[in-house]
Amino acid sequence: MMADSDDIALAAAILRKGGVVAFPTETVYGLGADALNREAVQRIFTIKGRPSYHPLIVHLEDTAQLQEWARDIPSLAYDLARQFWPGPLTLILKRAPQVPDLVTGGQDTIGLRIPDHPLAMELLQHFGSGIAAPSANRFGRISPTTKEHVSAELGSAVDLILDGGPCSVGLESTIISLLGPQPVMLRPGGIPAAALAQVLGEQGIANSDAHSGVRASGTLEAHYAPRTALRLVASERLHQEISALLAFGQRVGVLELKRAPSKAPTLERGVHHFAMPTQPQEYARIMYATLRHADEARFDCLFVEQPPDDDEWLAVRDRLQRAANAHR
Ligand code: TXA
Ligand code: MG
Numbered sequence: 001m002m003a004d005s006d007d008i009a010l011a012a013a014i015l016r017k018g019g020v021v022a023f024p025t026e027t028v029y030g031l032g033a034d035a036l037n038r039e040a041v042q043r044i045f046t047i048k049g050r051p052s053y054h055p056l057i058v059h060l061e062d063t064a065q066l067q068e069w070a071r072d073i074p075s076l077a078y079d080l081a082r083q084f085w086p087g088p089l090t091l092i093l094k095r096a097p098q099v100p101d102l103v104t105g106g107q108d109t110i111g112l113r114i115p116d117h118p119l120a121m122e123l124l125q126h127f128g129s130g131i132a133a134p135s136a137n138r139f140g141r142i143s144p145t146t147k148e149h150v151s152a153e154l155g156s157a158v159d160l161i162l163d164g165g166p167c168s169v170g171l172e173s174t175i176i177s178l179l180g181p182q183p184v185m186l187r188p189g190g191i192p193a194a195a196l197a198q199v200l201g202e203q204g205i206a207n208s209d210a211h212s213g214v215r216a217s218g219t220l221e222a223h224y225a226p227r228t229a230l231r232l233v234a235s236e237r238l239h240q241e242i243s244a245l246l247a248f249g250q251r252v253g254v255l256e257l258k259r260a261p262s263k264a265p266t267l268e269r270g271v272h273h274f275a276m277p278t279q280p281q282e283y284a285r286i287m288y289a290t291l292r293h294a295d296e297a298r299f300d301c302l303f304v305e306q307p308p309d310d311d312e313w314l315a316v317r318d319r320l321q322r323a324a325n326a327h328r
Helices: 005-016 038-048 063-069 075-084 118-127 147-153 193-203 235-246 280-296 311-325
Strands: 021-023 030-034 057-059 089-095 109-113 174-177 184-187 230-233 252-257 271-276 301-305
Touching: 005 021, 005 030, 005 118, 021 118, 030 038, 030 118, 063 075, 063 089, 063 109, 075 089, 075 193, 147 280, 193 311, 230 235, 230 311, 235 252, 235 301, 252 280, 271 280, 280 301, 280 311, 301 311
Parallel strands: 057 109, 089 174, 230 301, 252 271, 252 301
Antiparallel strands: 021 030, 089 109, 174 184
């Protein structure tokens, strides 16, 4: 059942007392705590099994709060905020003195974003201060996009889970660092690359490879992984690779891009097909739920057809590649 105002009030009260609340955002569900309460933030790390040097994103309700959490804020931050907040964009800025070390992983920087989800917004307004929240999954695993995903994975470890239905974006925010002379994309995400380019104009955006020394768990080579071995395979090789495994009597799952029925490859028994959208935003919306679902079926191997090699698919390809890397 969707959370109502009473649930929000309860959630805010739990946060004030130092508790941990899972809540929906437009990207994925977050595991939230009072960003200024060290013990509460420590519980997030314990619940996730996340190394303490990986920084958390602090969620805000209004751009006016930026100065409380960051310093030396460049005007570009406000340009991006105006265009994309509330929305799936996280800005990395220099941190303000009040921010606890634990939130920033001991770095002098902070990740900030205003989420675009009515329940998250209501919770932030009720609570009245920043909420530190990573994705509500165990470290390295698939991010949750429904309340059920959170309860299956974290269950009684959290004080409350707010139900906001399935997330509309389905993968995490785009992370942009504004620390250097040129903006750097640390993680592709919910904001399409083309939309970012429109705001950034000629100065453009640098790749995260150019930016060393930044710790971002979402940028680890292996992350977002199901337990089942996942192999990312080019369309033209898919049938052949699957057949090879079937020859050994293995059971496989396949995430394939939906095609006209006549063009769909015919495959033997032992294969379970997941037809995936051919439009990147729609693919992203159901990607994690589909991977979880496929993971539960305990196939010997999960094949994923490589999505098109263009910018629109950047975030989806990034997550699939990291999921595949976990099993190499
Ligand atoms: O969409 C999202 O961003 C979701 C929702 C809940 O807001 N949150 C999320 O959090 O994905 P998490 O912790 O799973 O991933 C946040 C990423 C991590 O890779 C973290 O290292 C990076 O953001 N990050 C946070 N603060 C940072 C900082 N100061 N410098 C560099 N990276 C930072
Ligand atoms: Mg995460």
